[in-house]
Amino acid sequence: MNRLKLLSLAGWAIVPYLCLVQPAAAQVAQPTLEKIRSANIIAIGYRETSVPFSYVIDDNQVIGFSQDICDKVVDAVKVRTKRPNLQVRFIPVTSQNRIPLVQNGTVDLECGVTTNLKARQAQVSFSDTFFVATTRLLTRKDSGIHDFADLTGKTVLTNQGTTSERILRRMNIDKQMNMRIISARDYGEGRATLESGRAVAYMMDDVLLAGTRSLTAKPSEWVIVGTAQSSEAYAFMMRNGDPEFRQLVNDTMAALMKSGEINAMYAKWFEKPVPPKGVNFAFPMSEQLRALYATPNDHAFD
Numbered sequence: 001m002n003r004l005k006l007l008s009l010a011g012w013a014i015v016p017y018l019c020l021v022q023p024a025a026a027q028v029a030q031p032t033l034e035k036i037r038s039a040n041i042i043a044i045g046y047r048e049t050s051v052p053f054s055y056v057i058d059d060n061q062v063i064g065f066s067q068d069i070c071d072k073v074v075d076a077v078k079v080r081t082k083r084p085n086l087q088v089r090f091i092p093v094t095s096q097n098r099i100p101l102v103q104n105g106t107v108d109l110e111c112g113v114t115t116n117l118k119a120r121q122a123q124v125s126f127s128d129t130f131f132v133a134t135t136r137l138l139t140r141k142d143s144g145i146h147d148f149a150d151l152t153g154k155t156v157l158t159n160q161g162t163t164s165e166r167i168l169r170r171m172n173i174d175k176q177m178n179m180r181i182i183s184a185r186d187y188g189e190g191r192a193t194l195e196s197g198r199a200v201a202y203m204m205d206d207v208l209l210a211g212t213r214s215l216t217a218k219p220s221e222w223v224i225v226g227t228a229q230s231s232e233a234y235a236f237m238m239r240n241g242d243p244e245f246r247q248l249v250n251d252t253m254a255a256l257m258k259s260g261e262i263n264a265m266y267a268k269w270f271e272k273p274v275p276p277k278g279v280n281f282a283f284p285m286s287e288q289l290r291a292l293y294a295t296p297n298d299h300a301f302d
Contacts, residue, residue: 032108032238032245037081042074045093045101045110045237049188051211052269053131053234054112057276062090065269069130069253069262070111070236076252094186095161099123102237109249110237113208115163116300127236127249128296130262132289133205134228135164138194138213140221145201147226155180157190157199164203167229187212205232207270207283214279231301250296257293 036042046062047054053066078086091107098114101107102124116126139145145154148171158164160183172179182199184190191212194202202209206224213222238245256262263285268274270283 032242033077033081033248035105036077036086036108037083040083040085041087041089042077043089043091043106043108044070044074045091045098045107045112047094047112047186048092049186049191049215050113050208051187051214052274052281053208053211055211063275065131065265066111066113066234066236068265068268069256070109072256073109073111073236073249073252076248080248095159096185098237102239105239108238108245113205113234114237115232116235116298117163117302118300119302121300123240124237125240125242125246126298126300127238127246128253128257128298129233129235129292130253131207131234132286132292133207133232133234135167135203135230135232136206136209136224136228137201137203137226138209138222138224139201141223143200145225148229151179151201152177153179154201155182155199157182157184157193157202159184159186159190159204162204163230163232164205168203171229191215203229207281210281210283214274214277214281219279233299233301235298250298254296257296262293 046067048056050064050066052064054062054064056062074086074088078084091101093101093107093110093112098107098110098112099120102110116129120126137145137148144150156168156179158168158181165181165183168179168181171177172181182193184193187204187208190202190204193199194212195216202212204212206228209224213219213224216222236249238249256265266285270281270285273280
């Protein structure tokens with residue numbers, strides 16, 4: 001796969017590409033596949049620290065479960081557009097900027113850990129679900145935190161622009177828990193905040209908390225606890241109003257699911273050691289996810 005250099009949204013390195021995609025963003029009616037064919041570039045949105053779904057390792061390679069699925073979609077796009085040498089440009093996204101970057105055409109397909117929510121469907125389009133997570137807490141074994149009720153009066157961490165942030169803030173008001181809530185930009189910042197002791201617990205999706213734990217200095221000192229507060233249907237994002245591109249994405253994903261190929265992908269990332277530390281998540285596939293792969297759909301849980 002032809003991969004262009006990773007871009008930083010914080011710097012001016014992205015400007016030349018923005019100049020390239022802005023006309024396409026302005027002409028909303030232009031189909032994504034036509035835009036990709038014309039430019040011979042597909043722009044993929046990725047997460048920098050969302051282990052094991054989408055993250056960057058030392059050689060600046062984007063890897064993970066989401067990315068493996070995304071690579072199959074890119075292969076299908078190459079065939080459909082008749083562009084065997086299609087270049088892939090990786091754009092880093094965060095919880096806050098991912099939707100705007102898809103809407104304005106900077107990102108053609110966001111392949112991260114975004115939850116399909118009904119409230120978001122007015123802004124962007126979602127693929128079929130490829131993973132189901134629940135929201136819980138990551139805390140030190142000796143913190144005394146066992147469930148959400150134990151967070152009263154404590155400093156708690158979550159990520160900006162996420163379902164967990166919304167749930168945590170609503171809980172704080174409804175139950176008058178007097179929590180101090182810190183919202184991190186991403187999982188890397190969240191892990192650093194948690195390990196420094198600035199917060200007693202980190203609320204996010206359970207599988208991503210497991211990834212965060214694997215990157216701490218001493219993973220054995222951390223536990224995932226608490227009653228699940230929500231179920232999260234992970235899906236890829238693309239702009240609204242482009243049924244042809246969405247159908248291609250879904251057809252590719254459905255083929256992976258129905259053939260069973262996705263089972264090997266799942267085992268690779270959740271039941272075997274993964275980079276960079278060789279940690280095995282030991283996170284077997286749930287019956288809910290197995291049933292979803294048998295009958296792919298794009299249903300939001302909220």
